[in-house]
Amino acid sequence: MQVYANPLGLECVVNAPRPGEFDPTVFHADFPSGQLYGLDVEGTYMDKRLRHFHPGFRVRTVQFATTGYAWVLDLDDPTQRAAAAGLLADPTVRFASHSSMDVLSVWRTFGLDISERNVDTLVLGKMAAPDVELGGADLKSLAGRYGMPQLPAADKALEEHMKVLWAAHARRMRTDAKTAGQPTTGLPTAAWGPEGKAWAWGNIATDDPLYTQYAGLDAIVARRLVELLIPATGAPRPLIEAEMWLAGAAARLQMRGMLVDQVLLGELHANAKKHTTAADTAVRELTGLGSSQNVKLVEWLGGQGVDWSRGTMTKTGNPSLAGDALPDLLTKQPGLTQQGRAAVTAMAEVQQHADMLTKLEGVFLALDSGGLIHPALNTLEAVTARMSSSGPNMQNFSAQTRGVFVARPGHVLISCDFDQVELRVVAGLAEEPVMITAIKRGDDLHQLTADGIGQPRKVGKMTNFLVVYGGGAGKLAAAAGIPLEQAQEVLTRFWSTYSRIKGYNDALKYERHELRTFSHRRIPVAIDSRDGSPKVYANLNYMIQSSARDLLVRAWWRFDREYGLGSWVWMAIHDEIVLEVPVDQVERAVAAIQDCMTMDFMGVPITATAEVLTDEDGVSRWRKG
DNA sequence: TGCCCTTGCGCG
DNA sequence: AAAGCGCGCAAGGGCA
Numbered sequence: 001m002q003v004y005a006n007p008l009g010l011e012c013v014v015n016a017p018r019p020g021e022f023d024p025t026v027f028h029a030d031f032p033s034g035q036l037y038g039l040d041v042e043g044t045y046m047d048k049r050l051r052h053f054h055p056g057f058r059v060r061t062v063q064f065a066t067t068g069y070a071w072v073l074d075l076d077d078p079t080q081r082a083a084a085a086g087l088l089a090d091p092t093v094r095f096a097s098h099s100s101m102d103v104l105s106v107w108r109t110f111g112l113d114i115s116e117r118n119v120d121t122l123v124l125g126k127m128a129a130p131d132v133e134l135g136g137a138d139l140k141s142l143a144g145r146y147g148m149p150q151l152p153a154a155d156k157a158l159e160e161h162m163k164v165l166w167a168a169h170a171r172r173m174r175t176d177a178k179t180a181g182q183p184t185t186g187l188p189t190a191a192w193g194p195e196g197k198a199w200a201w202g203n204i205a206t207d208d209p210l211y212t213q214y215a216g217l218d219a220i221v222a223r224r225l226v227e228l229l230i231p232a233t234g235a236p237r238p239l240i241e242a243e244m245w246l247a248g249a250a251a252r253l254q255m256r257g258m259l260v261d262q263v264l265l266g267e268l269h270a271n272a273k274k275h276t277t278a279a280d281t282a283v284r285e286l287t288g289l290g291s292s293q294n295v296k297l298v299e300w301l302g303g304q305g306v307d308w309s310r311g312t313m314t315k316t317g318n319p320s321l322a323g324d325a326l327p328d329l330l331t332k333q334p335g336l337t338q339q340g341r342a343a344v345t346a347m348a349e350v351q352q353h354a355d356m357l358t359k360l361e362g363v364f365l366a367l368d369s370g371g372l373i374h375p376a377l378n379t380l381e382a383v384t385a386r387m388s389s390s391g392p393n394m395q396n397f398s399a400q401t402r403g404v405f406v407a408r409p410g411h412v413l414i415s416c417d418f419d420q421v422e423l424r425v426v427a428g429l430a431e432e433p434v435m436i437t438a439i440k441r442g443d444d445l446h447q448l449t450a451d452g453i454g455q456p457r458k459v460g461k462m463t464n465f466l467v468v469y470g471g472g473a474g475k476l477a478a479a480a481g482i483p484l485e486q487a488q489e490v491l492t493r494f495w496s497t498y499s500r501i502k503g504y505n506d507a508l509k510y511e512r513h514e515l516r517t518f519s520h521r522r523i524p525v526a527i528d529s530r531d532g533s534p535k536v537y538a539n540l541n542y543m544i545q546s547s548a549r550d551l552l553v554r555a556w557w558r559f560d561r562e563y564g565l566g567s568w569v570w571m572a573i574h575d576e577i578v579l580e581v582p583v584d585q586v587e588r589a590v591a592a593i594q595d596c597m598t599m600d601f602m603g604v605p606i607t608a609t610a611e612v613l614t615d616e617d618g619v620s621r622w623r624k625g
Numbered sequence: 626t627g628c629c630c631t632t633g634c635g636c637g
Numbered sequence: 638a639a640a641g642c643g644c645g646c647a648a649g650g651g652c653a
Binding site for chain 2 (some may be wrong): 189191193194292294295318320321322323354355359386393394395396397398399401422545548573574575576
């Protein structure tokens with residue numbers, strides 16, 4: 001047994017039994033039932049995309065900890081493995097671990113779902129410091145900030161150690177090859193990179209002192225952070241409990257995964273590939289450039305007679321080669337040469353299929369052995385607490401590309417959207433009587449705005465969105481294709497139509513540091529990266545976005561807790577919940593999800609509409625009809 | 626080669 | 638007075 005007292009000066013003990021010398025009785029005496037323990041695992045290096053679902057992924061050690069001691073269990077020892085499984089399976093034991101990583105590892109390794117018994121310190125860390133830049137809530141940073149610099153130090157020491165091990169290993173492979181008279185070309189070098197990391201995490205001895213100390217400290221830090229972070233969040237208990245539930249629900253969604261129609265995936269991918277390769281070759285022949293080298297292509301086109309002062313610009317002020325801008329060059333640039341026209345045509349062809357190609361490639365790479373993908377749903381990712389998705393990001397597939405995702409056999413997908421939730425939220429926040437009355441009457445809110453500003457419905461809709469996003473007259477003029485003066489006039493009329501929204505917006509602009517939402521969530525005011533000034537004009541959007549997010553989570557919570565149907569939730573996309581439901585349960589599911597997404601928000605009725613997704617071919621695809 | 630930053634684009 | 642918000646991902650480009 002390796003025992004480390006006060007590793008790196010942190011007051012605690014790490015026990016790391018060697019195979020054959022493990023006494024389960026002593027271990028279990030250290031971890032009685034009914035308590036909360038820090039949990040951490042170390043495994044082989046994680047593939048960026050497939051993560052826990054990569055066939056080569058394997059958990060090597062599992063760590064349990066109190067605030068004072070940790071045990072590092074080596075899973076290659078059957079006795080230690082059984083002890084770990086036993087503690088993890090105890091329904092009265094709860095765990096504190098960082099992110100859903102350990103929950104997923106436990107599920108993959110032991111077939112145990114501990115998502116409902118996990119306290120996620122990543123989520124707590126984000127709640128405690130919503131203004132810390134991305135990455136600032138990782139376990140090492142939190143440990144450093146909360147008086148445990150020993151963990152980042154151990155992490156650093158372990159990495160330095162791994163570099164040395166890897167360099168020695170790489171050299172040995174080379175000398176072995178030379179001795180055997182084989183070429184050394186293609187063999188890894190001693191340089192530290194992804195290959196070295198992958199080797200080191202998979203091969204470092206599980207009784208290596210730096211490894212076991214680091215592993216034990218991880219679990220101790222996770223356990224200690226619970227008491228440190230909860231008061232630091234300044235959040236009421238129900239909000240913390242709701243976020244802990246949500247993190248678990250998101251982990252369960254990730255474990256279940258989504259089925260991919262691999263035949264359609266292959267067809268669409270091949271089609272996109274065919275179109276883009278031909279066109280990309282044409283672009284190369286004509287310009288000598290790749291079709292995604294936008295900066296250089298702009299320069300080249302300038303030399304072919306394009307007057308960029310007449311073209312559309314991107315938001316950063318560069319000439320745009322996106323969307324309609326490219327085809328527009330053909331009609332609006334009389335000076336463009338024949339060669340330039342041919343290049344633009346080919347570029348447009350590439351562009352038309354580029355999104356499809358790259359997104360579907362991402363799906364291919366994310367497929368597990370059963371044809372499922374397991375994207376993560378990150379529950380507290382945006383500053384506004386909106387959720388994000390990754391691996392792949394399910395929230396930004398184009399309408400067309402979504403068709404590759406299908407319900408499992410015997411199931412259908414159901415999509416349920418809130419009805420104009422942003423406008424209803426702003427009406428509630430601002431207590432805007434004109435809008436609330438219209439909502440209660442069931443009036444068309446875009447037409448209401450259109451009437452108020454004296455414009456067609458289309459402009460009314462644009463203006464509604466613009467205001468929700470905190471936009472100004474310049475953007476409205478560009479979007480609606482109207483003169484700036486007219487856009488200013490339209491906005492003036494908008495604010496007088498909805499005078500309470502104006503008052504609410506004006507009041508919000510006094511908040512220059514932090515906002516607090518109806519659910520007592522703290523949101524830092526956005527900062528302009530150019531001059532460091534607070535972007536108070538974005539406050540309204542933050543309040544709306546965050547409130548709408550909390551409404552969606554409330555609906556999901558009800559679906560899980562009141563109806564007990566949480567396992568049907570397939571994905572959440574900002575204002576939409578998608579379900580995967582057994583075919584004979586469709587009516588029940590539609591009624592339940594609509595009920596859960598129907599609620600009152602500060603006196604404003606929130607409603608939702610469900611749609612059962614069925615394709616022409618009878619397959620239930622994630623594609624709306 | 627990997628790492629970091631910027632840009633552009635899909636969704637809401 | 639004026640200011641469009643939030644993500645993740647791929648690709649280019651500069652740097653070590």
